[in-house]
Amino acid sequence: MSNILVLNxxxxxxxxxxxxxxxxxxxxxxxxxxxxxxxxxxxYVDLIDCADHVHTLDTRLIQKIIANPIYSDxxxxxxxxxxxETILNTEWDSIINYSNDNFSAYIMSALQADSxxxxxxxxxxxAQTSGAWATYQNHVSxxxxxxxxxxQEIKARVASTTINPGAGVKLTTQNNxxxxxxxxxxxxxxxxxxxxxxxxxxxxxxxxxxxxxRDLDLLLETLEESDEFQTLLLHENTVSQRELITELNKKxxxxxxxxxxxxxxxSAVINNxxxxxxxxxxxxxxxxxxxxxxxxxxxxxxxxNHGDLITPGSYTxxxxxxxxxxxxxxxxxxxxxxxxxxxxxxxxxNKTFVTFNDNLGTSxxxxxxxxxxxxxxxxxxxxxxxxxALGESVQPQLVEQIxxxxxxxxxxxxxxDANQCLIDVSKQLLTCIRTLSDAREHQERxxxxxxxxxxxxxxxxxxxxxxxxxxxxxxxxxNLNHTDENEIYDAIEGYLFKLKSELQLAIKILDDLVRSxxxxxxxxxxxxxx
Amino acid sequence: xxxxxQVKQSRNNLPIPVVENNYFHSRFNPAQEAATYLENHxxxxxxxxxxxxxxLGFGYHIFEVANILAKYHKGFDIYVIEPNLEMAKECLELxxxxxxxxTVFHSNQPETLFTNREFVELLLRKPAVIQHPPSYNYHQQYxxxxxxxxxxxxxxxxxxxxxxxxxxxxxxxxxPSIMHAIGEIKKEGTKLSSEDFLLLGFEQIVLQTEGNL
Numbered sequence: 001m002s003n004i005l006v007l008n009x010x011x012x013x014x015x016x017x018x019x020x021x022x023x024x025x026x027x028x029x030x031x032x033x034x035x036x037x038x039x040x041x042x043x044y045v046d047l048i049d050c051a052d053h054v055h056t057l058d059t060r061l062i063q064k065i066i067a068n069p070i071y072s073d074x075x076x077x078x079x080x081x082x083x084x085e086t087i088l089n090t091e092w093d094s095i096i097n098y099s100n101d102n103f104s105a106y107i108m109s110a111l112q113a114d115s116x117x118x119x120x121x122x123x124x125x126x127a128q129t130s131g132a133w134a135t136y137q138n139h140v141s142x143x144x145x146x147x148x149x150x151x152q153e154i155k156a157r158v159a160s161t162t163i164n165p166g167a168g169v170k171l172t173t174q175n176n177x178x179x180x181x182x183x184x185x186x187x188x189x190x191x192x193x194x195x196x197x198x199x200x201x202x203x204x205x206x207x208x209x210x211x212x213x214r215d216l217d218l219l220l221e222t223l224e225e226s227d228e229f230q231t232l233l234l235h236e237n238t239v240s241q242r243e244l245i246t247e248l249n250k251k252x253x254x255x256x257x258x259x260x261x262x263x264x265x266x267s268a269v270i271n272n273x274x275x276x277x278x279x280x281x282x283x284x285x286x287x288x289x290x291x292x293x294x295x296x297x298x299x300x301x302x303x304x305n306h307g308d309l310i311t312p313g314s315y316t317x318x319x320x321x322x323x324x325x326x327x328x329x330x331x332x333x334x335x336x337x338x339x340x341x342x343x344x345x346x347x348x349x350n351k352t353f354v355t356f357n358d359n360l361g362t363s364x365x366x367x368x369x370x371x372x373x374x375x376x377x378x379x380x381x382x383x384x385x386x387x388x389a390l391g392e393s394v395q396p397q398l399v400e401q402i403x404x405x406x407x408x409x410x411x412x413x414x415x416x417d418a419n420q421c422l423i424d425v426s427k428q429l430l431t432c433i434r435t436l437s438d439a440r441e442h443q444e445r446x447x448x449x450x451x452x453x454x455x456x457x458x459x460x461x462x463x464x465x466x467x468x469x470x471x472x473x474x475x476x477x478x479n480l481n482h483t484d485e486n487e488i489y490d491a492i493e494g495y496l497f498k499l500k501s502e503l504q505l506a507i508k509i510l511d512d513l514v515r516s517x518x519x520x521x522x523x524x525x526x527x528x529x530x
Numbered sequence: 531x532x533x534x535x536q537v538k539q540s541r542n543n544l545p546i547p548v549v550e551n552n553y554f555h556s557r558f559n560p561a562q563e564a565a566t567y568l569e570n571h572x573x574x575x576x577x578x579x580x581x582x583x584x585x586l587g588f589g590y591h592i593f594e595v596a597n598i599l600a601k602y603h604k605g606f607d608i609y610v611i612e613p614n615l616e617m618a619k620e621c622l623e624l625x626x627x628x629x630x631x632x633t634v635f636h637s638n639q640p641e642t643l644f645t646n647r648e649f650v651e652l653l654l655r656k657p658a659v660i661q662h663p664p665s666y667n668y669h670q671q672y673x674x675x676x677x678x679x680x681x682x683x684x685x686x687x688x689x690x691x692x693x694x695x696x697x698x699x700x701x702x703x704x705x706p707s708i709m710h711a712i713g714e715i716k717k718e719g720t721k722l723s724s725e726d727f728l729l730l731g732f733e734q735i736v737l738q739t740e741g742n743l
Contacts, residue, residue, distance in 0.1 A: 057735075059735050059738075061654065062732075062735050062736065063735065063736065063738075064654060065650070065654070066736050069680050069681060070644065070653070070679050070680060070681060071644065071650055071653075071654075071681055072644065072645070072650075072681040072682070072683075072687070072688055072691050073681075073683060073688055073707065073708045073709075074687075074688040074689075074690075074691030074692045074696075074708075075647060075650050075691060076732075076736075077688075077692060077696045077699075077708060077732060078647070078691065078692060078693045078696055080696070080728075080732050080735070081693060081695050081696040081699075081728075082693070084728070085695070088728075101734075102734045102738075103731050103734035103735055103738070106727045106728070106730045106731035106734060107727065107728070107731045109722070109724075109727045110724045110725075110727035110728045110731065121722070121727065121730070123721045123722045123723075124721070124722070125716065125719075125722055
């Protein structure tokens with residue numbers, strides 16, 4: 001039997017989404033998966049099917065005791081010790097720092113385990129990572145406005161596994177069967193052919209994103225007037241949600257169908273609808289973990305690192321103008337169900353992103369709304385370069401896809417700018433390699449080498465195409481724990497040459513982008529001649 | 531051992547404790563006195579189902595508090611602080627039902643109460659606090675000591691509270707606080723032990739604002 005401990009002190013989103021990874025950890029049916037989490041978040045861990053044991057730590061109570069001078073700090077320390085006693089007395093086959101926080105990094109090293117996965121603090125008090133993906137998680141991902149890989153994808157790769165949306169959320173047969181029957185009735189509520197049921201979640205969001213009344217009204221009106229859809233308002237029975245439903249019903253002749261969901265029943269209902277529209281709330285992430293397509297509404301895509309979706313084909317609509325986002329939501333529904341619901345605008349002023357999964361993993365790409373083409377090209381190429389740096393095979397057809405979608409002039413402008421940045425990085429990298437040789441031979445020149453390496457690291461701040469590769473190099477070098485000076489130099493030299501090969505790949509991709517443009521031109525000339 | 535108080539009978543023939551001519555309940559009708567006094571506490575008891583009463587005496591006011599709580603709550607908890615152990619014991623003998631329905635905390639010194647984990651957990655629940663005026667007035671210094679208590683932060687004082695496991699985690703006995711002792715671990719720069727990692731993890735919980743952790 002193998003004992004796995006997952007440390008998850010993250011946001012409720014992290015906990016719900018971990019369901020899609022936890023089931024892949026349980027490859028051995030006899031493996032026991034334990035989760036250590038905050039008492040406050042136990043209700044979310046309880047949604048996960050594969051969590052055999054949940055251990056909790058009441059961090060809020062500890063903080064309260066410490067913050068109040070009438071209580072001795074000793075009570076807080078006792079509470080902490082008692083909460084951790086069981087896991088301290090267990091020998092673990094592996095411990096995973098899933099939430100990647102400082103507390104978990106220390107606890108990883110306090111426990112007895114055969115393997116430690118993710119970030120931990122070594123006995124010298126220095127942060128260490130268990131592999132390249134864990135280094136990437138700490139040193140590259142936090143600095144990306146739009147991450148090259150979904151955060152859950154990175155967490156899965158850190159644990160050498162994959163995410164598996166559609167499995168891992170607890171669904172009791174009874175609840176699921178009841179929900180199936182009820183939703184089946186709702187499909188037929190207006191007679192005729194059974195309709196697609198679109199759930200619209202009114203539950204409070206984690207990031208305070210809210211629908212405008214105008215958005216909800218327009219969305220409901222469009223869906224309710226069609227012969228193909230039936231809406232279902234999902235709520236938690238709070239006063240404000242009930243008032244909103246009453247207000248909406250006044251406008252829709254009391255024909256709206258709504259259902260109050262507890263955390264226990266939400267999974268079953270969401271599992272039986274066809275699509276969910278929701279802000280960043282637990283309904284959304286339960287749906288995503290269940291592999292259900294969603295339309296996620298957000299105020300600002302880059303406002304928070306939480307919430308990259310993991311189910312391919314899901315949409316994220318972000319408000320970017322004063323126009324209703326309902327149009328973008330309806331457009332997403334049209335695409336998802338291949339229908340033609342009426343849309344008020346064709347020139348979309350809010351941004352829509354789609355979640356996709358390719359051989360590099362799960363990520364998100366903008367498909368509608370005001371777009372920065374250069375940033376978008378940069379994102380896709382950067383993704384290839386990051387994957388390559390992490391030892392994944394890259395996608396050569398991406399160049400062709402960019403070539404087909406982006407005007408030639410735009411590509412040339414992008415390539416010119418990107419090349420200039422690469423030249424700067426290449427020059428500095430060569431300087432580093434040269435000064436490394438000097439430092440090996442003349443110890444007094446090691447400071448010069450270190451300065452040059454720092455200068456190379458600082459180039460990650462210019463947001464160039466290879467900024468992530470430089471950050472990864474920095475993380476890997478900081479993670480080195482050799483004691484012998486020669487071994488350190490050997491390792492650094494190896495990583496510098498690795499960056500050199502990554503730069504060469506970047507240059508080749510840029511060359512191919514321009515060359516492929518030329519190859520497009522030639523047939524066109526032939527066509528004109530013929 | 532002689533009792534440090536006398537027991538006299540009220541007009542309606544109920545035993546009442548008396549110390550130095552201080553009557554701990556009405557000489558006429560203790561229950562009526564309690565009902566009158568607690569009339570002003572209905573709102574407070576309506577809002578909270580956990581109550582801490584400062585002073586037990588012979589507990590006539592406890593019955594009235596329980597009656598009021600029962601009106602507003604399906605379940606409720608009554609806790610009492612009584613500095614006079616003899617009086618508390620006699621009260622529980624007089625009304626054995628109290629043994630199951632209330633929890634009495636006793637200490638000779640106010641600060642000793644705060645070493646009791648159960649008492650600390652009660653305070654963290656933010657109970658309604660109600661004085662029993664005769665008890666409070668007689669033991670005024672004691673109860674003021676309870677209400678104004680500040681826990682000592684030094685390691686020597688904290689060691690008296692730590693359990694047998696966590697007591698071994700701390701190496702820096704001269705530190706003025708746990709957080710200072712943890713800071714010392716980082717300054718030492720020596721190889722970190724399992725106990726050090728646990729303390730450093732504890733520090734992370736304390737330093738993090740709610741939401742991050």
